[in-house]
Amino acid sequence: MRKPCREKMTEMTKGAWSIEEDKKLIDYIQKHGEGCWNSLPKAAGLRRCGKSCRLRWINYLRPDLKRGSFGEDEEDLIIRLHTLLGNRWSLIAGRLPGRTDNEIKNYWNSHLKKKLLNMSTLHPNKPREINRPPNNKLGKDFNDMDDEVSSADYAGIGVSSCLGPELNLDLTLSIIS
DNA sequence: AACGAGGTCAACCGCGCTTAC
DNA sequence: GGTAAGCGCGGTTGACCTCGT
Numbered sequence: 001m002r003k004p005c006r007e008k009m010t011e012m013t014k015g016a017w018s019i020e021e022d023k024k025l026i027d028y029i030q031k032h033g034e035g036c037w038n039s040l041p042k043a044a045g046l047r048r049c050g051k052s053c054r055l056r057w058i059n060y061l062r063p064d065l066k067r068g069s070f071g072e073d074e075e076d077l078i079i080r081l082h083t084l085l086g087n088r089w090s091l092i093a094g095r096l097p098g099r100t101d102n103e104i105k106n107y108w109n110s111h112l113k114k115k116l117l118n119m120s121t122l123h124p125n126k127p128r129e130i131n132r133p134p135n136n137k138l139g140k141d142f143n144d145m146d147d148e149v150s151s152a153d154y155a156g157i158g159v160s161s162c163l164g165p166e167l168n169l170d171l172t173l174s175i176i177s
Numbered sequence: 178a179a180c181g182a183g184g185t186c187a188a189c190c191g192c193g194c195t196t197a198c
Numbered sequence: 199g200g201t202a203a204g205c206g207c208g209g210t211t212g213a214c215c216t217c218g219t
Contacts (some may be wrong), residue, residue, distance in 0.1 A: 056188085
């Protein structure tokens with residue numbers, strides 16, 4: 001079995017990143033690009049595991065990140081995508097330029113979950129028919145989603161009604177490809 | 178001003194998929 | 199085809215912040 005990175009690198013730093021560490025990581029990636037994460041820490045002079053570097057870069061240091069609160073349009077898009085895709089945060093993040101999966105996941109768990117829960121109490125009628133994309137190219141079987149309460153159920157709205165035709169087609173194409 | 182509860186968000190953990198050998 | 203290593207993802211944790219009392 002594969003060893004977790006913490007076992008093979010016991011001297012690794014953990015916890016919050018310092019300004020110096022951030023600078024080293026940024027400098028290295030600006031010079032060499034996002035190459036091999038596993039060898040990056042050593043090459044960049046960081047006492048972190050590759051995973052940690054990757055996470056820090058993707059979720060915080062990347063220059064194209066859009067910081068700040070979510071707009072109403074973004075919020076709406078997240079709800080719609082979550083209805084269709086479930087907890088596939090990376091796929092959802094792919095539809096929101098400048099946003100990360102971690103950011104969306106946090107926002108969902110802290111804001112949108114509650115919001116939709118409130119909406120469900122206002123609209124108790126639960127629709128049962130959900131249009132799902134073909135079950136391929138996705139890590140998790142869509143049948144598993146039966147175990148999860150979808151946001152459409154929370155919101156009392158059906159997917160077909162809440163997804164625009166362009167998004168539906170676009171998503172289907174991206175899933176098939 | 179002090180304290181506790183609840184909220185937020187960066188970071189870690191472990192699993193599964195992909196790729197190289 | 200089997201195995202090991204790398205990578206990416208989703209779930210979870212915990213430190214810090216904010217707000218109400």
